[in-house]
Each structure stands twice: as C-alpha cells, then as structure tokens.
Amino acid sequence: MPAETIVEVKEIDMTYEGGVEALAGVSLALPEGRISTFLGPSGCGKTTLLKIIAGLIPPTHGEIWVKGKKVDGPGPERAFVFQDFALLPWANVLRNVAFGLELRGLPAQERHAIARKHIAEVGLKSFEASYPHQLSGGMRQRVGLARALSVDADIILMDEPFSSVDEQTRRKFQEELLDLLRHKHKTVIFVTHSIEEAAYLSDQIILLSPRPGTISNIIRPNIDREGRNPDEIRRDKNYLDAVDEIWEILKHYV
Amino acid sequence: MTLLGRRIPIFFSLVVWFIVWEIIGRAKLSTIVPPFSSVVIAGFTIVPTEKFSKAVMISLRSFAVGMAFALLVGIPLGVLMARVASLGKVLGMWVNIFVSAPISALVPILMAVIGIGESTVVITVFLFAVFVILLDTQVGIKQADRSLVEMARCFGARRYQLYTKVLILCALPEILAGVRLSVIRGVKGVVIGQLLIAILGVGELFELYSQHFLMEEFWALVIIVFMFAFALSEAVALLERRVEYYASSR
Amino acid sequence: MERKSAVISPLVWQLISFALFFGLWEIAGRWPISFAFPPFSKTLLALLRMLADGSLPKAYLSTLQPLIIGIVLCSVAGIGFGIGMGLSRAIEWFSLPVFIILQAAPMAAIIPLITYMYGIGLTSKVLAVVVLAAPVIVMNSYKGIRNTNPSLIQMCRAFLGTRRQEMIKIILPHAAALIFAGLRLGLAMGFIGIVIAELLITPTGIGDLITYHSSVADYPEMFAAIASIILFAALTIHALERLEQRLFPPETRGLEDAG
Secondary structure, eight states, X not given: OOSOEEEEEEEEEEEOTTSOEEEEXXXXXXXXXXXXXXXXXXXXXXXXXXXXXXXXXXXSEEEEEETTEEOSXXXXXXXXXXXXXXXXXXXXXXXXXTHHHHHTTOOHHHHHHHHHHHHHHTTOTTOTTOOGGGSXXXXXXXXXXXXXXXXXXXXXXXXXXXXXXXXXXXXXHXXXXXXXXXXXXXXXXXXXXXXXXHHHHOSEEEEEETTTBEEEEEEOXXXXXXXXXXXXXXXXXXXXXXXXXXXXXXXXXX | OEETTEEOOGGGHXXXXXXXXXXXXXXXXXXXXXXXXXXXXXXXXXXXXHHHHHHHHHHHHHHHHHHHHHHHXXXXXXXXXXXXXXXXXXXXXXXXXXXXXXXXXXXHHHHHHTOSSHHHHHHHHHHHHHHHHXXXXXXXXXXXXXXXXXXXXXXXXXXXXXXXXXXXXXXXXXXXXXXXXXXXXXXXXXXXXXXXXXXXXXXXXXXXHHHTTOHXXXXXXXXXXHHHHHHHHHHHHHHHHHTHHHHHTO | OOTTGGGSOHHHHHHHHHHHHHHHHHHHHHTTSOTTOOOHHHHHHHHHHHHHTTHHHHHHHHHHHHHHHHHHHHHHHXXXXXXXXXXXXXXXXXXXXHHHHHHHSOGGGGHHHHHHHHTTSHHHHHHHHHHHHHHHHHHHHHHHHHTXXXXXXXXXXXXXXXXHHIIIIIIHHHHHHHHHHHHHHHHHHHHHHHHHHHHHTOOOHHHHHHHHHHHTTOHHHHHHHHHHHHHHHXXXXXXXXXXXXXXXXXXXXXXXXXX
16 A cells, blocks of 8 residues: 555553553554544444544553654544534534634634535535534534534544434445545544445454454455446445455454 | 313413402402402502512512522532532532522521621522522533533634533533522522511511501512512523523434 | 542542531631621530530421421322322313412412411411422422323333223333422422421421520520531431432433423
C-alpha cells in the first residue's frame, strides 16, 4: 500500500477504573486517504480505541500520533460521527451541521453557507429548518456526517454510524458514503460489528479479539471499486473471499 | 365524560363543584360555607380595597424577591454541585435533608434572628424554593447526554462553550421542572411565612377574615391565592412542554 | 472529575459535610450574628438537656399522635380515592381538576379556618395534616393506576385475563411504587402540616417547645427543638425512601417516577 501513514497507534493499553482491561498492546499504522475499519465482537474495545484516537479518552499507556503530532485531546484535524448521532435536540439541522464551526467562532453567515453546502451533499437539502426529532434515524445520521464534513477535518472517525439505522437505509448510505469520501480524499476510521459492512467499505480491516482487545489480524480486501456499481462489488470474488476470511477468524471469538 | 354524545372538557367539572357549593351554602348546612355566589361578590368587593391591594403588593414583592434569589443561587450552585464532585458530596446531603424537611419549622428561627418583617418572609420563600431547584438542576446536569458532551469536546468546545451551548440546555427540562416545583413551594412559603408572622400581607388578611368570621371574604381570598399558585405553575409547565421534545430525541 | 473523590469513601464525605456545616454554625453563633443565634455547641447541649429531662421525648409523643392519625386516614381514604379516580372515568372527570389545583395550592391557608371550626384540639391538628398530605397521596395513586403500561393491559386481555385479574396482577403491582412514593411525599407534607398546626393553632408538642423557649429567650433550646424536628422528619423520609428502593427497585418498576 503506497499511501503514507496519517495516524499512528503506539502500544496502547487501556484499563478502566475498576480494573476492566479494554485494550492491551495495540500498535497500528493507518494510511492516509483510505478507509480503515475496526471490526470485532462486542467487548473487543473497538469503540474505546476510536475514542482514544479522537482524544476523548486518555489511554492508560501508549501514544497516538496524528500527522506527526502527539495527540493529547480532540483536534481540528479529526472529526467524529457518533453512534447515537449526538445531535442537539434544541437546534435545527442547519445549526447542528454548523455547530463545529460555531464552536470555532466563525460568523453565522459564513458557517451557515458552509453548512448548507454539506447538507446538500448528504442529500438533506430543504431540511435545514427541521429539528432532529422530526427526522428519521437515517436522516439524523446524515446530519451527523454533514457536521463532520463541515469542519473540513482530514480524518473522519465513525463509531458504528449505521447501527441505529434500518437495513435499506444502511445500504444506500454505505454506497453514498463511499462515493462521497473517495472524491474528498478523506481518511476514514470506521468502527463496526458487521462483517459485510467492513468488507464492503474498507481498504483495510483491523480485526480485534476481545477481553482485552488486541489486534488479531489485518485484512486488505483489495476490491476494485472504481467505476463499478454496488451489486457488482457485492458479487466480487475478493469481496466474498474477504467476508469468508473474516468470519473464519471471528467465529473463534464468539 | 360525555353528555348527549359530546365530550365535555374535564375542567368543566369545576362548574359542577361550584354549583354544589352554592347549594350547600344556600341550604346553610355549614357555618363556614357561604353560597359560592356571595363568595364571588365578596371577591369583587375586596379586590378594589386599599387594604387588599397593599397586602397583595407586599406578598407579591416577598414572593418575587425570594424566588429571584432562589433562582440566582439555585441554578448556578446546582450546576457546580453536579460538575465539582467534592462540592456535590459536601452539599448533597444537606440539600436532600432540606428538600423534604418541614422548612416551616425554621420560620420561628427567622422571626427570632431577623425579626418580624418582610425580610423574614423573603427568606422563607427562598428556603422553600431553593432546595428543589438545586436538586433538579443537579440531576439535569448529571444526566446530560454524555455523547453530546463528547461531541462538543470533539469539535473543540471550550469550557464555557460546553456549559452555555450544551450542558445548561441539556438540563433545561429538569431545570424547568425544578423551577415549576419551586414556584409552587414559593407560594406556600409566602402564605405559611405570613400566616406565622400574622401581621403581614395575605397572611394578615387570612387571620383577619377568620377571626371576624368574614367567611365570604375568606373563601374569596383562598380562591384568589389558589388561582395565582395554579396559574403560575401552569405558566412554567407551558414552558416545560415547549422543551419536551428534548427528552424524546435523547 | 470523579478521579480523586473515588478514593474517599462516602462516609468520610458525610463526616466532612457534617463537620463543615456544624463548624460554620458554631462560628456564626460565636461571632455572633444575633443574640438569638446560639452556636452549635450550646444547641447540642440544650438538645441533650431536653432529652435528659424528658421534655423532648414527651413533646414528640404528642406531636406524632395527630401526624400518625392524619397519615393513616389519608393513606386509607386517599389511596382508595386515587385508585378510584384512576379506574373510573366519571370519578376522574369530577375530581381530577380539583386535585390538580389542590396539589399546587398553598393549603396551609385553610388552617385558620380549621381552627375556627374545630377549636384547638386534636381534631384540628389531624385535619391540618390531612389537608396538606391528601392531595399528593391521591394524585400519586391516580397517576400510578393511570400510567400502567397499556401494552401490558392488552397482553393480559389477549391471554383472556378478567378485569379482576387485570387489576390485581397488572395494574396494582405496576402502581404500587408510585403509590408508595405518594405516601412518602404525603408524610413530608404531613410534617409541614403538623409543625404549622402546632405553631399556629395551639402550642403542643414540638410546637410548644419552640414557642415557649422562644418566648422566654432560651434560644439554644428553641434551636435544638427545631433542628430535632427537621432531622427527625428528614431521617424518617429518608428511611422510607430506602424502603421504597428496596421494595421497588428502579429496574423492576418499568416506569419513570411521575411524582
């Protein structure tokens, strides 16, 4: 893989208060401009690892380096998409999408212009004035994605973004996500417990084993996605092989 | 309740009660129950009197000042108690004690220490109202959506932004519930404080009317005070309902 | 934020909390804020004196009598009526607005009238307790019945449960937690009622101790009596709350506290 490393995970240990060991000795290099996925059964610490990279949780031991700088908290080069969307219930779509920019102190007009652009990109044009409780789960997650895109971070961290969304919406969303991100050359770090989702989306899949979470395997499906429609990808031999291979490994942990 | 196939709004039952009241009054079944109509008439006669408006002014002023202090102290201190663990632990026990304790027992202390006057009533209102605000604000901030807090941190929120743009708003439903309960308690505080002091505001009027057996006036005053308490708590409840959807989208 | 405090046990925090409160009280009393504000130490001594000479226990016996009678009356009649309100649309229609208003209203205003009507004896004090405690007991029982999860009732009907079974096996167990919470809140109101009654109607029991010692300027004794009733009420209500959590653990309640 010729891409340069953008995120380096160095010997991360994470033990929670009360002695629960979530991660032990995790080291990784994540390539720039690609989609990397953390995959594993529940309890393997994949979300914890993502939140450590985000700077939300300080690790017990080890370091995270992003673009050659050590992480000691959240930073503008990383944006997060939450499993439960984390939308402000009292703010409409426009304000929610612009919220990251609002926190940076950008004037209203500027940030709203940027937000509108990204709202349109995720297919929510004309919903700017709606409130989260008026939207479906899939639409709420689009708002979450637009918010992450608005701050123009290089790295987008996604924590099981489709787990609260129904299956049809999920598939459609996955396809659109691929499209969108390939054109933007973002680095995506993605957490999921769906094997198909991981294989379908990722350039690199990091399999984690549970209790404590350690890296078990790294799989690079090498699926040629350029110019092919989703159904072709889902019938691609490399895709199917990757799904099988992952299942072979994961079933030992279940 | 339906009548002739039409639903009758539930608050119409009050009309039925007033009619029952009127009948009992007319039948002279009880010396303390005058007919409702004469209570209403008495209400219209006492309201324009100077004595009444003076009493109401004093009571309202004590209530407003006491409530203002309760809000100004209760909300910020409640937020701090939720965010600063040691403060929450030191004060939490006392808030729990005083939120359910008979605060009315403190009025004799206030009368002895501060004297028999308006400030005693103001402090009574404050003490009646403040603890429930403290408690609910604290609960609201503690229950604030963790992922919203993480989200704000992720997108680079500063400390003051975390409070003003996320935490306080997250806790708004609980804070408003606390304010509504505190308003109800505050009104009780005015009445109880003034009854115990007995020479001030509506408390003085209650004493006066019952001692001189002015039952029409007494009941008129009861209805006015009850209506005030109810209207006020409904006004806050209206605000509460406007933020109800916060909870549904959590 | 929890990192440091986790090391210190809750008991130690309680001791710190007591020490701070009583320490501030002591300082305020010695300063002094007012000649009527005794320091904590003198109040504590007065409390012990009153315990030793039997005046405090005697006062409690006479204070608790109308309180207990009132609360028992409220429990029987109030819960019964609240359940009736929850089950019958007609009773609900007639009485719900009244109780909604009574719950928000300063019922203490009625107390002078009670005195006028029933004199200064036990009846008046019991009534003062009832008038304050009843609305919240009735309302909680009503809400408990009303908030029963409708899908559980449908389930019961789907399995051919009779109305009686629905009542005994679904609705009452579901409502029990809220009804109990209503009793606890009612008792808190009852304490307020009895204190006001004893201060306002006739000085008996704790109210007598407070009024008497205040009139002869024995402020430590007055403070001790007041502190004791506040502490007594708080501890009783706290114990009930504990019992409530033991009897109806939140995870088995299936509904949020609507009280």
